[in-house]
Amino acid sequence: MADDDHIIRIKGLRNRFGDQTVHDGLDLDVRRGEILGVVGGSGTGKSVLMRSIIGLQAPVAGEVEVFGEPTLGRDEVETVDIRKRWGVLFQGGALFSTLTVAENVQVPLREFYPDLDLALLDEIASYKVVMTGLPADAGPKYPAELSGGMRKRAGLARALALDPELLFLDEPTAGLDPIGAAAFDALTKGLQRTLGLTVFLITHDLDTLYAICDRVAVLADKKVIAVGTIPELLATDHPWIQEYFNGPRGRNAVAAQEAGQAGSADDDARAHPTEVPRETSGQRTQGSVADNAARGAPAGDPSRTLAHTDAARTTGTN
Ligand SMILES: Nc1ncnc2c1ncn2[C@@H]1O[C@H](COP(=O)(O)OP(=O)(O)OP(=O)(O)O)[C@@H](O)[C@H]1O
Numbered sequence: 088m089a090d091d092d093h094i095i096r097i098k099g100l101r102n103r104f105g106d107q108t109v110h111d112g113l114d115l116d117v118r119r120g121e122i123l124g125v126v127g128g129s130g131t132g133k134s135v136l137m138r139s140i141i142g143l144q145a146p147v148a149g150e151v152e153v154f155g156e157p158t159l160g161r162d163e164v165e166t167v168d169i170r171k172r173w174g175v176l177f178q179g180g181a182l183f184s185t186l187t188v189a190e191n192v193q194v195p196l197r198e199f200y201p202d203l204d205l206a207l208l209d210e211i212a213s214y215k216v217v218m219t220g221l222p223a224d225a226g227p228k229y230p231a232e233l234s235g236g237m238r239k240r241a242g243l244a245r246a247l248a249l250d251p252e253l254l255f256l257d258e259p260t261a262g263l264d265p266i267g268a269a270a271f272d273a274l275t276k277g278l279q280r281t282l283g284l285t286v287f288l289i290t291h292d293l294d295t296l297y298a299i300c301d302r303v304a305v306l307a308d309k310k311v312i313a314v315g316t317i318p319e320l321l322a323t324d325h326p327w328i329q330e331y332f333n334g335p336r337g338r339n340a341v342a343a344q345e346a347g348q349a350g351s352a353d354d355d356a357r358a359h360p361t362e363v364p365r366e367t368s369g370q371r372t373q374g375s376v377a378d379n380a381a382r383g384a385p386a387g388d389p390s391r392t393l394a395h396t397d398a399a400r401t402t403g404t405n
Contacts, residue, residue: 094119094253094285095140100149102135109135111309113149122279122286123314124296126331127306133289134178136306137255140287141175142166153253171199173253174246178261180238182230188216188241189226195248215244220274236267240274247278254278256288260295272298293332293340305331 095117102110109132117123125133138144140151142158151158153169163170174195182191189212196208203211216226219240230238239259246254256275260268276299279286290296296303296317304314307327313320320328331337 092119093117094154095287096150096152097136097140098150100136100139100146100151102132102139102144102146108309110139110146110149113306113310115304115311115314117285117287118302119285120279120283121301122275122288122299124300124303125287125289125306126291126296126303128327131306132309133306134257137175137257137287137289141173141255142170167199171249172251173255174249174251175255176239176242176246176257176259178257180230180242182238182241182245184230187227187229188221188233188244189213191230191241192216192226192245192248194245199249211248212244215247216241218247218278219244220270235262236264236271239263239271243274247282250282252283252285254284254286256286256290258289258291260290260292268292268294269298275299293336294343297340297344 093116095115097113097115100110100113100115101108113136115136125136127133135144139146139149140153140158142161142163146159149159154172156166156169158166158169182188183194186194189209192212192215193208196203196211213223213226217223221237221240221244225233225237225241230241233241243256243259246256259275260271263271272295275286275288278284279299288295288300300317302314302316303320304311305320305325305328306312307325312325313323313328317332321332323329
């Protein structure tokens with residue numbers, strides 16, 4: 088079932104935990120170079136799906152191919168060449184608290200390239216830290232010394248350590264303030280464009296879906312019930328999809344996009360593909376001092392933080 092245009096192909100996936108069936112006959116293709124948003128109510132199995140693809144969850148049935156190669160039923164050694172080609176940002180960042188940011192970024196490098204010398208490890212880690220918009224002096228800091236937004240960026244730096252072609256992001260904007268979330272979206276889009284990444288992005292954040300996702304896959308009833316662009320999804324009559332996109336939060340996200348919010352982030356991403364754009368908020372929700380510093384914006388400088396207009400950011404209901 089390999090196909091050059093598809094980085095991930097899933098057929099007939101079934102996952103169970105005891106008596107609970109999470110997935111039953113789930114099919115999904117992820118196209119090369121796209122940002123695929125994955126949405127669904129809480130507990131519909133988005134994270135379990137991601138874990139099934141990356142080999143952390145053993146499904147009871149189905150087929151999963153990544154880069155044209157089957158991954159299920161194969162051990163870590165057999166899949167090492169596939170695993171090197173993806174990076175993962177887990178929910179909350181999942182950094183090792185006893186390691187510095189730089190040491191966290193070096194974890195996958197040490198795992199897959201144990202012979203790399205320390206100077207090169209340090210150089211790569213510094214580059215990845217800056218690439219994700221963190222200040223250069225974030226490398227020696229411990230996760231507890233970072234803001235939530237900076238921890239996400241550190242997790243992203245680790246996910247990018249091996250120069251992946253495929254990036255998995257599990258709720259990357261959860262817990263971020265609206266400015267930080269929009270900045271993270273722009274960073275994701277910029278990296279996707281610059282590095283030619285394919286992105287599998289689990290989110291509840293409607294603004295993220297509108298701003299950066301090429302297509303959206305909807306999980307419900309133990310399957311992917313629909314996948315397509317947002318207009319294509321809106322043309323379906325599934326009640327959950329209609330409620331999700333046409334509910335008050337969905338309408339807010341559309342209004343925000345029409346007001347130019349998504350365009351601003353997108354333009355910034357184009358202009359500065361691996362930098363974090365200047366961000367702004369019509370509702371004057373400011374990022375933390377640390378987050379502003381991470382974006383290169385002086386704390387409290389209104390000329391930087393109000394350069395664009397940013398309507399309310401919207402997170403989908405579960
Ligand atoms: N290791 C596990 N053991 C038992 N049940 C599990 C395990 N992992 C997940 N589940 C169950 O599988 C279901 C799907 O979980 P999952 O975390 O994938 O949901 P989700 O769609 O990502 O939810 P959310 O949006 O709230 O993060 C849940 O009912 C969860 O309790």
